[in-house]
Amino acid sequence: MSTLALRRAPDTTAVVAMILLCGAWGFQQVAIKEANASIPPILQAGIRSLIATLLVWIWTRTRGIALFQRDDTLPAGLMAGVLFGGEIACIFFGLSLTTATRMAVFLYTAPCFTALGLHWFVAGERLSRVQWSGIVLAFCGIALAFADGFLQGSAASSTWQGVASDALGVLAGLLWGSTTVLVRGSSLAHASASKTLFYQLAVSAVLLLALAAGAGQTHIDALPPLALASLAYQAIVVAFISYLMWFWLLTRYMASRLSVFSFLTPIFGVTFGVLLLGEAFSARFMIAAAMVLAGIALVNRPTRTAASA
Structure with missing residues (x-):
């Protein structure tokens, strides 16, 4: 894996693209909440992947x-789909045992796992101590932003349900990070963004729909216009357009520098929740958001190594 071609540090185009992606992913949280009353979450994810x-x-x-020509990407592509489907399944089952805010803290260990995996397996993706401090700072910002929900769920964390939910959150973050490392450090690094995305969506659609059927989560009472619009947003904007852009970015830029931007996703999610759903907003959240931004800036600060690459 270490011989794969080096990517460059994010430029203005990549930064703007990542902000737009995180905004789209953050708004997805609102869309999922709107559709949850009509469509079970795991079924939503499966239908979304199928449409996309x-x-x-x-x-x-x-x-x-070309999607089906032989290029030695099939094993890695199938694994990427399995990892993605596993990530969604862990989130779903974890949310049935704990609060969404507590899950968010553990889920967003993903950029940390991504940076570690890339550091070990992909040349040109290693971070300096200052950049690692940026990842830690951004993660602490997420923990601060969701501190209330995390503490509310801590009372049950000593029970088997609490331990299981926390473990599922960390596992989901690990699977998310592993998917990025796999895409960057395997034969998929030389595949088109479209083919990489096709692998992930097709495999995950089969797995998630089978899981929904096995869990008895296939019943839909009605599909009001808002639920359909929410599902369409998830399938078209998120799973198709935004993921296609994400994999395109991975073919050109350093994944370790890009992945840290994902810390913005829950920040956008809370912001949209405040603006559209009337949820609470606090001064502490502003401090947390500033910590996330500062962490992203540290990770992406120019370095001599990056400049010479």
């Missing part, structure tokens, strides 16, 4: 991008 898979297939057909 069809959209990627149409996209590649219209652009003449």
Whole structure:
């Protein structure tokens, strides 16, 4: 893996793209909440992946991008789909045992796992001590932002449900980070963004829909317009457009520098919740957001090594 081509540090284009992506991913939290009353979450994820898979297939057909030619990416592609499906499953089962805010703290260990994996397996992705301090600072910002929800769930953390939910949150973060490392450090690093995304969506669709059926989470009473709009947003904007852009960015820029931007996603999620759902907003959240931004700035500060690469 260490011989793979080096990527460059994020430039203005990458920074703007990542902010837009994190905004889209953050708004997805609002969309999921709106659709939860009509569609079970795991079924939502499976349907989203299925619709997005069809959209990627149409996209590649219209652009003449080959999806099924032999290029030694099949094993890595199947694994990427399994990791993604496993991540969603861990989040779903974890949320059935704990609060969303407590889950968020453990889930956003993902950029830490990503940075560690890339440091060990991919040349040109190692971070300096200052950059590692930026990751720690950004993670502490997330922990501060969700401190109330984390503490509210701590009373049950000593029970088996609490231990299991916390473990599932960390496992989801590990699987998320592992997916990024796999895409960057395997044969998928040389595949098109469309093909990488097709693997992830197609495999995860099969796994998630099977899991929904096995868990008895396939019943839908009705589909009001708002639920349909929320599902469409998840499938078209998030799973198709934003993920396609994400994998495109991974073919050109350093994944360790990009992944730290994902700390902005829950910040956007809370912000949209305040603006659209009337949720509470505190001064401490502003401090936490500043910590996240400062951490991202530290990770992406220019270095001599990055400049010479």
